[in-house]
Amino acid sequence: MTTSRFHLTLPAQTANLQLVRLMVATLASDLLSVAEIEDIKVAIEELTAVTIQPSEGGANLHLDFLVATGSLTVHGRRELPENVQLVAHDFLSTILEAVCDSHELSTEPGVGTFQFVKHARGR
Amino acid sequence: MVDNGLDPRFLQLATTRDQDLRNQLVVDNQGLARAFAGRYRNRGVTADDLDQIALEALIRAVDRFDPERGLKFSTYAARTIEGSLREYFRDRTWDTKVSRSHRQLIPSIRAASELLTQQLSRNPTPTEIANQIGTELANVTLAIEAASGYNTAPLTIEQERHTADTSEFEAVEARATLPTLLDMLSEIERKVVELRFFDRLSQEDIADRLGVSQMQVSRLLRRSLDRLRTQVEQA
Numbered sequence: 014m015t016t017s018r019f020h021l022t023l024p025a026q027t028a029n030l031q032l033v034r035l036m037v038a039t040l041a042s043d044l045l046s047v048a049e050i051e052d053i054k055v056a057i058e059e060l061t062a063v064t065i066q067p068s069e070g071g072a073n074l075h076l077d078f079l080v081a082t083g084s085l086t087v088h089g090r091r092e093l094p095e096n097v098q099l100v101a102h103d104f105l106s107t108i109l110e111a112v113c114d115s116h117e118l119s120t121e122p123g124v125g126t127f128q129f130v131k132h133a134r135g136r
Numbered sequence: 137m138v139d140n141g142l143d144p145r146f147l148q149l150a151t152t153r154d155q156d157l158r159n160q161l162v163v164d165n166q167g168l169a170r171a172f173a174g175r176y177r178n179r180g181v182t183a184d185d186l187d188q189i190a191l192e193a194l195i196r197a198v199d200r201f202d203p204e205r206g207l208k209f210s211t212y213a214a215r216t217i218e219g220s221l222r223e224y225f226r227d228r229t230w231d232t233k234v235s236r237s238h239r240q241l242i243p244s245i246r247a248a249s250e251l252l253t254q255q256l257s258r259n260p261t262p263t264e265i266a267n268q269i270g271t272e273l274a275n276v277t278l279a280i281e282a283a284s285g286y287n288t289a290p291l292t293i294e295q296e297r298h299t300a301d302t303s304e305f306e307a308v309e310a311r312a313t314l315p316t317l318l319d320m321l322s323e324i325e326r327k328v329v330e331l332r333f334f335d336r337l338s339q340e341d342i343a344d345r346l347g348v349s350q351m352q353v354s355r356l357l358r359r360s361l362d363r364l365r366t367q368v369e370q371a
Contacts, residue, residue: 031281038262038277046259047249047280048339051354054281055361062365104333104364111333134258 017080025065025074025091033061033076040078041085045133052112053131057087059108060118060127064089067097067125084114089127099125146203161198162191165213169194172217176225177366186221193220238279242351244269245279259340283351318364325360328353 021036023029034054041050065074072091079086093099098120109116109129116129149157169190176186197213248268252260262280266273318326324346331337331345332353339357343350 035277035281038281039274042262042273042277044261046261047265048259048350050262050280051339051357055357059361059365102364108333108361111336 015082019078019080021076021078022073023076025072027062027065029074030058030061030065033057036076037078037085037087040080041131044080044083044085045131049131049133053085053087053129056109056113056116056129056131057089059105060089060116060129063099063101063105063118064091064125064127067093067099084130084132086130087128091125093120093123093125095123099127143209146201146209149198150203158198162195165194165198165209166191168210168213169217172214172221174366175363176221181224189220189224190217193217196220238275238282241269241271241275241279242283244271245276245283246349246351280351283355321360321363325356325363328356329360329364332357 019036019040021033023032034057037053037057038050041053045053061074061076072093075090077088079088099118101118105118106116113129113131116127118127119125145157145161148154149161170187173183173186173190177183193216194213197209197216200216201209201212203209245265248265249260252264252268256264260268262276263273266276269276318329321329327346328342331342332339337345339350339353342353346353
């Protein structure tokens with residue numbers, strides 16, 4: 014099984030959302046269909062937005078992409094100020110369940126993380 | 137917000153061009169400008185800059201509004217403000233430069249996608265589409281991104297009417313419970329969000345059902361999610 018890993022570190026700012034969308038679309042371009050890529054663009058934009066949202070200034074967002082045969086896994090992480098939690102809106106899970114195969118969003122002391130997995134269909 | 141139908145000051149301004157009156161009308165309607173500016177948040181332009189663009193457009197709207205034409209000021213100002221914000225993004229942001237330079241690829245991508253779907257009996261990848269039309273993968277990726285952008289053409293009125301006429305739409309409207317947050321979306325946006333995230337239809341299936349293209353569905357979804365996210369952040 015072929016596996017490729019990529020890492021991207023960028024300022025945790027909403028202005029960078031489109032760069033993240035393009036990055037994930039490019040990495041999945043040989044793996045997923047156009048429609049599936051639209052799905053993961055929604056997934057990463059929603060999760061990144063939630064992760065970036067608390068006090069944008071200064072922090073970096075670290076993204077790891079694992080491109081394997083038939084699946085893409087994205088893991089995101091950022092440092093958070095003390096006592097700050099990532100807060101997901103009510104529909105985040107509903108949206109993510111529709112666009113990816115599994116997802117997770119969590120806050121540990123001083124760090125917020127997310128992960129999602131998308132499997133290719135019909136290949 | 138002041139409506140010209142109820143506010144004789146616009147008639148007074150048209151004849152006197154009184155600067156104090158003009159300034160007061162701007163102040164009274166600045167909420168409209170801020171509301172439109174809020175729609176364009178999270179695009180890499182600061183809130184202050186967006187407010188400034190919208191406010192300048194509002195001032196132009198107050199200056200140019202002709203109450204004799206029978207149009208509501210709010211309608212006229214909304215068009216002016218929205219147009220200025222769109223123009224700003226079209227001319228000055230990387231987002232839209234991508235859209236311009238790659239827009240001409242979109243018909244080729246759509247045609248190649250349809251052809252390959254038939255040939256492969258599945259949806260093609262962007263790499264396969266790029267190979268089919270003989271361009272670099274990056275061009276296809278950027279063109280698709282541009283096509284799903286917020287700044288491309290909205291659905292036509294005819295398409296919105298078509299959608300609103302469908303029985304499915306009435307069924308969705310009749311649902312007993314809808315999340316309050318979705319209430320802020322337009323009917324077509326809400327419909328697409330419902331079909332995609334609650335009913336789990338694919339973008340292609342939604343496009344077929346609504347009689348629009350998959351890219352329009354993608355665009356609507358993106359716009360809807362942007363608006364929902366903005367609403368949540370503001371809350």
